[in-house]
Amino acid sequence: MVCSLTASGGMRRRLQDLGLVEGARVECVGRSPGGDPSAYLICGAVIAIRAQDGRNVLVRAG
Amino acid sequence: MGLANSSAGAFSVKKRLPGERVVALAGNPNVGKSTVFNALTGSNQHTGNWPGKTVECAEGRFSTKEHSYILVDLPGTYSLAAHSAEEETARDFICFGKPDAVVVVCDAACLERNLDLVLQTMEITPNVLVCVNLLDEARRRGVAVDIPLLAKRLGVAVVGTAARSGRGLSELAAALDAQTASPPSPFRVSYPPELEAAVGLLLPAAERASGGTDPRWLSLRLLERGEIPALPGGLPAPPELREAAERARASLPPGADAEDIIASSLVRASSELCRGAVARRSAGCGGADRRLDRLFTGRLTAYPVMILLLGFIFWLTIVGANYPSELLSAALFRVQDALTALMRSLGAPEWLRGLLVLGGFRVLAWVVSVMLPPMAIFFPLFTLLEDAGYLPRVAYNLDGPFRRCRACGKQALTMAMGFGCNAAGVVGCRIIDSPRERLLAVLTNVFVPCNGRFPALISVIAMFFVASHGGAAAGAVSALALTGVILLGVAATFGATRLLSATVLRGVPSSFTLELPPYRAPQVGKVVVRSIFDRTLFVLGRAAAVAAPAGMLIWLLANASVGGASLLNACADFLDPFARLMGLDGVVLLAFILGFPANEIVLPLAVMTYMSGGTLGELPTLDALRALLAANGWTWTTAVSFALFSLMHWPCSTTLITIRRETGSAKWTLLAAALPTAMGTAACMLFTAAARAAGF
Numbered sequence: 195m196v197c198s199l200t201a202s203g204g205m206r207r208r209l210q211d212l213g214l215v216e217g218a219r220v221e222c223v224g225r226s227p228g229g230d231p232s233a234y235l236i237c238g239a240v241i242a243i244r245a246q247d248g249r250n251v252l253v254r255a256g
Numbered sequence: 257m258g259l260a261n262s263s264a265g266a267f268s269v270k271k272r273l274p275g276e277r278v279v280a281l282a283g284n285p286n287v288g289k290s291t292v293f294n295a296l297t298g299s300n301q302h303t304g305n306w307p308g309k310t311v312e313c314a315e316g317r318f319s320t321k322e323h324s325y326i327l328v329d330l331p332g333t334y335s336l337a338a339h340s341a342e343e344e345t346a347r348d349f350i351c352f353g354k355p356d357a358v359v360v361v362c363d364a365a366c367l368e369r370n371l372d373l374v375l376q377t378m379e380i381t382p383n384v385l386v387c388v389n390l391l392d393e394a395r396r397r398g399v400a401v402d403i404p405l406l407a408k409r410l411g412v413a414v415v416g417t418a419a420r421s422g423r424g425l426s427e428l429a430a431a432l433d434a435q436t437a438s439p440p441s442p443f444r445v446s447y448p449p450e451l452e453a454a455v456g457l458l459l460p461a462a463e464r465a466s467g468g469t470d471p472r473w474l475s476l477r478l479l480e481r482g483e484i485p486a487l488p489g490g491l492p493a494p495p496e497l498r499e500a501a502e503r504a505r506a507s508l509p510p511g512a513d514a515e516d517i518i519a520s521s522l523v524r525a526s527s528e529l530c531r532g533a534v535a536r537r538s539a540g541c542g543g544a545d546r547r548l549d550r551l552f553t554g555r556l557t558a559y560p561v562m563i564l565l566l567g568f569i570f571w572l573t574i575v576g577a578n579y580p581s582e583l584l585s586a587a588l589f590r591v592q593d594a595l596t597a598l599m600r601s602l603g604a605p606e607w608l609r610g611l612l613v614l615g616g617f618r619v620l621a622w623v624v625s626v627m628l629p630p631m632a633i634f635f636p637l638f639t640l641l642e643d644a645g646y647l648p649r650v651a652y653n654l655d656g657p658f659r660r661c662r663a664c665g666k667q668a669l670t671m672a673m674g675f676g677c678n679a680a681g682v683v684g685c686r687i688i689d690s691p692r693e694r695l696l697a698v699l700t701n702v703f704v705p706c707n708g709r710f711p712a713l714i715s716v717i718a719m720f721f722v723a724s725h726g727g728a729a730a731g732a733v734s735a736l737a738l739t740g741v742i743l744l745g746v747a748a749t750f751g752a753t754r755l756l757s758a759t760v761l762r763g764v765p766s767s768f769t770l771e772l773p774p775y776r777a778p779q780v781g782k783v784v785v786r787s788i789f790d791r792t793l794f795v796l797g798r799a800a801a802v803a804a805p806a807g808m809l810i811w812l813l814a815n816a817s818v819g820g821a822s823l824l825n826a827c828a829d830f831l832d833p834f835a836r837l838m839g840l841d842g843v844v845l846l847a848f849i850l851g852f853p854a855n856e857i858v859l860p861l862a863v864m865t866y867m868s869g870g871t872l873g874e875l876p877t878l879d880a881l882r883a884l885l886a887a888n889g890w891t892w893t894t895a896v897s898f899a900l901f902s903l904m905h906w907p908c909s910t911t912l913i914t915i916r917r918e919t920g921s922a923k924w925t926l927l928a929a930a931l932p933t934a935m936g937t938a939a940c941m942l943f944t945a946a947a948r949a950a951g952f
Contacts, residue, residue, distance in 0.1 A: 205767045210519040211334040212769060213369045218523070224549050227558035228656025231665065233549070233772055238366030238399075240545075240772040242652045244659065247767045 205247055213237035214251055276317075278326045279432060280349055282377060283361035284370050285332030286773045288389045290314075291419040292361055293329045296429065322433040328355065334369075336376045340689045350380050351469055357435045359428070361387045364394035364401050364416070365774075367534050371526035375445050378412070379473045382442040385413045385431055392418040393774065398537035405533045411442040420779065445525045451517050454479055454504040461500035479504060479514040545774050552646065558653045565646075566742065569637045571735035574714055577629035578731075582877065585625035592617055610815065611808050619807025622860035623799050626711045631796065634707065635787040638675060643778035647672055651770055661750055662757035662765050664693040667700075671749060674704040678907055679914040681706075686918075690766040696753050698915055699928045702907040703749040705742065708799060709902050712859040713741055719882040720895035745903050752931060760927070798910070799856040806850055806857050810864050824865060838937060839897030839944030841889065848901065853909045858902070893947045897940045904936030 213236045214220065223240060224233040231242040243251075283289040297316030314329040330349055331342035350358055360377050362370035367388065378384050388401055407414035413431045417424030446452070458475040466474050478501040508514060551557050592613060599609045641647065647669055655665025666688050674681030681701040688694040705713060717737045722730045757763065813824035821829075824846075831849075832842030843865045851858035863881065866888045885894075906929040907915065916925040 207335070207337055207339060207515060207519060208767070208769060210516075210523070211337070211372065213372075213523065215520045215523045223546055224553060225555070226553055226652050226656060227555045228653075229555070230659065231652055231655045231768060231770075233553075233652070237369040239363075239369060240774075242655070242665075242768070242770040242772055244655070244768045246765075247769070 212241055220253055276324050276326055277356040280328045280330055280355040280358045282330045282346055282358055283332055284334055284373060286771060287361050287363040288419050289332055289361045293327060295419050295422060295425050297327055320429045320433050335373060341686060350377060357383050357385055359385045359387050361389050364388045364391045365397050365399050367401060368526050368530045371529055372522050375522050375525055378442055380470055382439055385435055387428055388414060388416045389419050391416050400535045402533045409443060409529050412439050445521055447521045448517060450509055454507050457507055458500050458504040461497045465494050465497045476518060480518060548775055552649045553653055567735050567739040570738045571731055572637060573630050573634045574734045575731035576633045580629040581625055588621035588625055611811055615808040615811025616804040619860050619864055620800055620804045623803040623856050627799060627856050628796055630711045630714060631707050631792045632788055635792050636784045639783045639787040640778045643783050645773050645775045648770060648772050652772060655768060657750060659765050661753040663696045663753050664688050665768055667697040670697045670701060671704050674701045674706060676707055678702050678706045678911040682911060682914045682918055692761055692763045696756055696761055698918055699756060700749045700752045702932050703752060704745045705903055708855040713738060713899055713902060716895045716898055719878055720892045741899055748904060799854045802854040803857045810861055838940035839893055848905060855908050893952050896943060900939045901936045904932045904939060906933050
């Protein structure tokens, strides 16, 4: 999956620091027991992100 | 005028000797920065396999053949954008602490993201040394790094290490010796032309105002934020600089966001630098980790596994602590007899012997024999879980429930730290970015029982809820009961968090990102030694320092009388009516109050007070203790009330002082004491009323 566009305010830089910039590859590798924070493989590291924040990361399959 | 000179002292190293070089250690969270620090300095700073471990800058010294160094361990950060307290600390030290060199530690397995921080650091100072750590782990995951190529591209020294096994550290030290203040051609991130043009506009004014900081860096930050980055002392920007910044920002094409352009340029530069220098063998990396994650964070397995692990640790602690506890107390009470004989032979007055031996020493002996064995077992076990990388999974699992309480999942990490020591847990709350959520975590940390409270809980459970002593089965029952008490504490944490976020700390949950590091085989030997020396002895030392004076105070109170009754009894009698409502008695409540400096001494103080009436020469076995408590009116309901109040009452003085320091507010500190006390009192009274109504 290729990340195509992000939209957010203060969270934006944090996501960018984690490697979520345009063109980066993201893969969902797991969900927490409650189903909400999910684990994503970004730049070789596994990062947990809440659905509410993940909504601001737009991705397309590719 | 300089921007950075005024209060730079706040960021400089204490006690710097002439000729010593200051080296800052920076890096992303969880890249083994603390391991590098420990390996170089031989210092025992505790390392944990979870993000945000270093919340304060630790300092350590080491020497090579050529120089002696002071190493400053900066908080782990993903960037230097100063969006959080940790990032700000790290950035300020690199900018204004004037280190002689900055070592940026990177994780070889995800070098691309780590280089982002390297590039940001190099924009502040070219005096950077890159340490590519965890090379062994990366190799196992099929990642190979071409160190010489990377060094050539970056234009600074790059050293590959595997700090856990000690490889590459001598090379790192040698590279530090060879480090020069200005490497010939450090890599420079190039930005799109429109941004470079804006920087060009700003540069002359920035050069005049920079006061030693890199003018290009200052210009970039000004474009990004439109304001001077927070400087020590909060010096106002010269008007000239501010105007230049306005002009430069206006020169950017409409709709362009400088911060975005900079961030994506950095990421692009990192990925360019890695191209060809980092080889990834297969895409199937981390397969074992994902399988473990399915077990530890799976929908059906996560919570049961968490509770089982906790229960198992308690079981090992209880079963393992029994025997050494008895040995220790027997030995210490032989010492008491020897001390008594010694003082008698020296002809010391009776009151002095009572004060020192029966007061000071006896309580000290109690505290040591009751506390040391469980701590010496619990701490290493817990640290092993931490070292293996399990704790971030706990935060991941519990983020859902915490979010429903309008809090942050990282509170689970601070809660886990609270098991060791609530003061440490409160300091650990700095890993939470949102001030509201941090305050929630600070105020509720005391609901998980710290190691000072475990031993008393274990003893009370063993005395009143386990049919016969000894044996693994009784241990299992005790462990089950203790797990229940802990779960109650966790439930109280959620309840109190929800209550606070519905009343005084209203707000919506902020964002949450947490790295789940790869599982690592824990270094058993190192963990055991380190947790015993760092944590166990530290906590024990603190308890002992309080126990002896408190014991002497109790002895004095018990032996000084006013109008026929001893002061101790007078105090206990005064508290008694209220304590009865809670299902306790005046003596226990008094012990809780006197135990304010350290919770460890509550049960020993109560026992001492009961004993001060008669003369009891017996060894403090659990049976003798149970008989003593039963003779003073304890039943299982008293034990439950004791456990409830032990779980929920005011934090110890150390924790309160820490809360005061962390929140900077007397009001919040007061609330941190009042909330658990009110909840504990209410719980005890409700339970007692219910038990009495049921006929107990």
